[in-house]
Amino acid sequence: MADRLAMDEVVEFTSDLIRLDTTNRGGGDCRERPAAEYAAARLAEAGLAPVLLERTPGRTNVVARVEGTDPSADALLLHGHLDVVPAEAADWSVHPFSGEVRDGVVWGRGAVDMKNMDAMILAVVRAWARAGVRPRRDIVIAFTADEEASAEDGSGFLADTHPELFEGCTEGISESGAFTFHDGLGRQIYPIAAGERGTAWLKLTARGRAGHGSKVNRENAVTRLAAAITRIGAHEWPLRLTPTVRAALTELAALYGIDTDLGDVDRLLEKLGPTAKLVEATVRNSANPTMLDAGYKINVVPGEAVAYVDGRYLPGGEEEFRTTLDLLTGPDVDWEFHHHEVALQAPVDSATYAGLRAAVEEFAPEGHVVPYCMSGGTDAKQFSRLGITGYGFTPLKLPEGYDYQAMFHGVDERVPVEALHFGVRVLDRFLRTA
Ligand SMILES: [Zn+2]
Numbered sequence: 081m082a083d084r085l086a087m088d089e090v091v092e093f094t095s096d097l098i099r100l101d102t103t104n105r106g107g108g109d110c111r112e113r114p115a116a117e118y119a120a121a122r123l124a125e126a127g128l129a130p131v132l133l134e135r136t137p138g139r140t141n142v143v144a145r146v147e148g149t150d151p152s153a154d155a156l157l158l159h160g161h162l163d164v165v166p167a168e169a170a171d172w173s174v175h176p177f178s179g180e181v182r183d184g185v186v187w188g189r190g191a192v193d194m195k196n197m198d199a200m201i202l203a204v205v206r207a208w209a210r211a212g213v214r215p216r217r218d219i220v221i222a223f224t225a226d227e228e229a230s231a232e233d234g235s236g237f238l239a240d241t242h243p244e245l246f247e248g249c250t251e252g253i254s255e256s257g258a259f260t261f262h263d264g265l266g267r268q269i270y271p272i273a274a275g276e277r278g279t280a281w282l283k284l285t286a287r288g289r290a291g292h293g294s295k296v297n298r299e300n301a302v303t304r305l306a307a308a309i310t311r312i313g314a315h316e317w318p319l320r321l322t323p324t325v326r327a328a329l330t331e332l333a334a335l336y337g338i339d340t341d342l343g344d345v346d347r348l349l350e351k352l353g354p355t356a357k358l359v360e361a362t363v364r365n366s367a368n369p370t371m372l373d374a375g376y377k378i379n380v381v382p383g384e385a386v387a388y389v390d391g392r393y394l395p396g397g398e399e400e401f402r403t404t405l406d407l408l409t410g411p412d413v414d415w416e417f418h419h420h421e422v423a424l425q426a427p428v429d430s431a432t433y434a435g436l437r438a439a440v441e442e443f444a445p446e447g448h449v450v451p452y453c454m455s456g457g458t459d460a461k462q463f464s465r466l467g468i469t470g471y472g473f474t475p476l477k478l479p480e481g482y483d484y485q486a487m488f489h490g491v492d493e494r495v496p497v498e499a500l501h502f503g504v505r506v507l508d509r510f511l512r513t514a
Pocket of ligand 1: 161193194227255
């Protein structure tokens with residue numbers, strides 16, 4: 081069903097969306113409206129009835145429903161964000177908002193994160209409209225604002241105030257999985273995301289006795305804070321295997337012909353070589369001190385000192401994370417959540433996971449599909465409040481030497497046209513048979 085026109089359109093739409101600058105600088109500094117209107121117009125041309133929704137003027141979301149043939153089937157959510165992170169034009173080889181297609185590659189901010197997927201969704205449903213195809217399940221399409229900041233104007237707003245638009249949705253598909261991971265030994269692996277670590281951005285506050293810098297001070301807030309963040313930074317978090325990571329390690333060990341010794345995961349990771357990258361960030365919680373703020377004059381001991389820590393916890397790992405932070409910060413330093421998001425876990429023995437896997441295997445028979453857990457988070461966290469289980473699935477067949485992970489928020493973000501074509505074929509195949 082993915083016809084010739086769909087192949088042209090996915091490239092055109094990716095370029096066009098990149099040219100509509102939706103840079104999200106945080107703090108509300110972003111305007112997704114032009115991209116939302118563009119996406120809504122493409123959906124309307126396919127006979128759908130998209131609605132535009134805003135919590136804040138200019139921060140526009142788009143939702144549309146494709147009616148399936150089986151009204152008793154659960155609906156499926158297909159979502160992609162419209163905003164992008166900032167790009168400094170001087171650092172780039174091609175202007176980041178040019179959407180230029182050069183030597184078979186589309187360049188620009190959002191080419192991978194994630195205007196490519198937005199364009200793939202549009203190209204597929206328009207091809208269906210031309211061919212008269214209807215999926216079995218209802219498919220709800222959501223293009224969201226504000227994923228790159230708080231999601232308060234985007235998926236969070238939609239989940240809180242418009243749950244009726246997602247009626248019947250039990251599962252969701254979005255960034256970022258089903259891309260080609262080359263292991264450097266000739267194997268091609270396609271990781272499909274079936275989980276996300278939770279977000280625990282922390283604010284630490286140490287209090288002490290303010291005073292003259294030349295006097296004895298055993299209640300120095302800066303010293304107390306420094307001791308706490310040193311303990312946090314040096315902490316060795318214990319290994320914890322979630323079902324998704326356990327499945328990933330078992331399948332990878334089989335693929336490499338290594339003993340599946342889940343009792344010695346560090347050694348197993350070592351044996352996996354470069355492929356360990358797919359799992360190493362998700363076998364334990366983590367907490368990285370990232371910002372410090374204390375004092376105003378060299379000869380004055382301040383009464384307070386503040387630090388920020390980027391913490392991430394595994395599905396099922398939140399309580400351990402909290403109690404560990406209590407211990408590491410100690411009695412003189414308080415900690416609180418600066419920003420807090422849930423961890424997600426999706427089953428890898430579901431019919432949907434099997435369908436995602438089969439769609440990739442059909443068009444990349446040389447590839448090995450494995451589940452993985454994302455180390456960070458996506459809009460799927462917000463939609464999980466509506467009981468929607470999220471999978472990361474933005475299919476892209478990528479050539480060796482192309483560093484997919486480096487494209488996210490990176491300089492010279494770009495995507496091969498061939499990868500977009502593969503994505504349209506795989507997405508179409510999955511959605512028609514879901
Ligand atoms: Zn993204």
